[in-house]
Amino acid sequence: xxxxxxxxxxxxxxxPAAKSGVGQWLTIxxxxxxxxxxxxxxxxxxxxxxxxxxxxxVVPLVLFVVVGIFWVDWNxxxxxPMPERANFMKAALLVLFAYAGFENTPAPAGEFRDPxxxxxxxxxxxxxxxxxxxxxxxxxxxxxxxxxxxxxxxxADAAAxxxxxxxxxxxxxxxxxxxxxxxxxxxxxGPRYLYALAEMGKLPRVFGRIHPRYRTPYIxxxxxxxxxxxxxxxxxxEELAVxxxxxxxxxxIGTAAAVPVLRRKLPATERTIRLPGGPLIPIAALAIxxxxxxxxxxxxxxxxxxx
Numbered sequence: 001x002x003x004x005x006x007x008x009x010x011x012x013x014x015x016p017a018a019k020s021g022v023g024q025w026l027t028i029x030x031x032x033x034x035x036x037x038x039x040x041x042x043x044x045x046x047x048x049x050x051x052x053x054x055x056x057x058v059v060p061l062v063l064f065v066v067v068g069i070f071w072v073d074w075n076x077x078x079x080x081p082m083p084e085r086a087n088f089m090k091a092a093l094l095v096l097f098a099y100a101g102f103e104n105t106p107a108p109a110g111e112f113r114d115p116x117x118x119x120x121x122x123x124x125x126x127x128x129x130x131x132x133x134x135x136x137x138x139x140x141x142x143x144x145x146x147x148x149x150x151x152x153x154x155x156a157d158a159a160a161x162x163x164x165x166x167x168x169x170x171x172x173x174x175x176x177x178x179x180x181x182x183x184x185x186x187x188x189x190g191p192r193y194l195y196a197l198a199e200m201g202k203l204p205r206v207f208g209r210i211h212p213r214y215r216t217p218y219i220x221x222x223x224x225x226x227x228x229x230x231x232x233x234x235x236x237x238e239e240l241a242v243x244x245x246x247x248x249x250x251x252x253i254g255t256a257a258a259v260p261v262l263r264r265k266l267p268a269t270e271r272t273i274r275l276p277g278g279p280l281i282p283i284a285a286l287a288i289x290x291x292x293x294x295x296x297x298x299x300x301x302x303x304x305x306x307x
Contacts, residue, residue, distance in 0.1 A: 001228045001229075001231035001232045001234075001240050001244075002097070002237055002240030002241045002243070002244050003179050003182055003183040004028045004029070004031065004032050004183060004228065004232060005028060005232060005236070005237040005240060006179050006237045006241075007027065007028065007031060007176065007179040007180065007183065008024050008027040008028045009152065009153075009237060010153065010172060010175040010176050010179060011027050011176055012024075012027075013153050013156050013168070013172045013175075014169070014172055014173075014176075015027075028232060029229065029232075031180060031183070032183065032187075032225060032228060032229070033225070035049070035180070035183060035184050035187045036187060036221060036222065036225040038184075039184075039187050039188050039191075039216065039221055040211065040214060040216055040218045040221055040222070041214050041216070042214045042215070042216055043108060043111050043188070043216060046184065046187070046188040047188070049184055050181060050184050050185060050188065053177050053178075053180050053181030053184060054181050056173075056174070056177035056178075056181065057174050057175075057177045057178035057181055058133070059174070060170050060171055060173065060174025060177075061133055061137055061174060061178075062133070063170070064137060064140060064155065064158070064159055064171055064174075065133075065136040065137060065140055067162055067163065067167075068140035068141075068143075068144060068158065068159075068162055069140060071140075071143070071144050071161070071162045072139065072140055072143030072144060073143050073144070074143060076142060076143050076146075077139060077142050077143050089291070089292070089294060089295030090295050092292060092295060093242060093245050093246075093292055093295045093296060094238070094241055094242065094245065096245045096248070096249070096292055097241040097242070097244055097245045097248075098134070099130065099131075099134070100244075100245070100248050101182060101185055101186075102123055102126055102127055102130075103248070103251070103252070103255075104185050104186060104188070104189035104190070105119060105122050105123055105126070105189075106119050106123075107188075107189035107190070107192040107193060108188065108189055108192050110192075115273075116270075116272075116273055119273065120273060137155070140158065141154050141155060141158045144158045144161050144162060145157050145158045145161060153168075153172065153175070155171045155174075155175060156168040156169075156171045156172045156175065158171070159171040186224075187221065187224070187225070190224045191217050191220035191221040191223070191224050192217065192220070194207045194217070194220035194223065194224065195207060195208050195217035195220050198220070206219055207219055207220045207223065208220075231243075242296070245292075245296075246293070246296050249289050249292055249293050249296075252285065252289045253286060253289045253290070253293075255282075256282040256283075256285040256286040256289065257282070257286055259279070259281075259282040260278075260279040260282055260283075263278075263279075
């Protein structure tokens with residue numbers, strides 16, 4: 001839901017009608033419906049779409065860094081000012097929304113050819129690549145755009161400074177593809193959680209229903225899209241992002257707390273992936289999640305718990 005609203009904001013740089021009214025709602029809803037249709041047709045079509053969109057967003061960002069590194073005014077970056085303590089963790093909560101998504105990789109692992117090899121490799125590589133790209137992009141943006149935090153389209157503005165209107169257009173297209181690609185990931189992975197819970201009897205069996213032709217959990221996919229459409233009515237992009245971060249933290253906390261217990265209870269098999277260090281990694285993860293959660297405003301946290 002949050003990503004769909006962000007998508008309309010990015011498109012608004014190219015098409016002003018996407019900023020409000022009917023144009024905004026069409027820009028929010030139609031791409032989500034298209035992604036839903038693609039993923040109902042099969043995991044291969046969803047995965048191929050993710051790959052195409054990933055290249056579509058990475059290439060403009062790399063171009064932005066390669067060109068922008070020569071435009072950076074390093075005096076705007078160094079020395080790095082200390083952030084305000086009161087707002088630091090709130091900002092970190094939004095950063096979590098930007099970096100999150102890695103947890104979706106294992107969701108369709110049952111449909112991977114070699115999950116024991118593919119899941120750890122994909123998790124590590126995507127975190128390394130994303131961190132490197134985000135850091136480089138942030139440095140260039142900070143070094144080229146005055147008062148960066150006040151810009152609703154910071155990368156497009158930075159590219160316009162460096163290359164002119166064409167640069168703004170390229171980066172806006174990259175942002176549009178980036179949001180689409182990021183949105184495709186939960187459309188692909190999220191329903192697999194509903195499907196798994198239905199298989200275990202924790203949800204009604206209807207969520208485990210498989211499409212007779214495409215062999216995908218289509219009821220779960222359509223349900224998730226329906227919930228997302230309803231959530232789009234509840235707030236701004238930033239508010240939805242914070243709500244999403246809190247929801248993710250809830251699942252991270254549950255996962256981290258469960259790992260030491262499951263390691264003792266479940267026997268190891270050929271498909272089991274065991275990280276070194278015993279309980280150290282999940283305990284550290286649990287502590288970090290609680291630190292992030294402390295930044296959430298009590299009102300938003302209570303609203304999320306009520307839901």
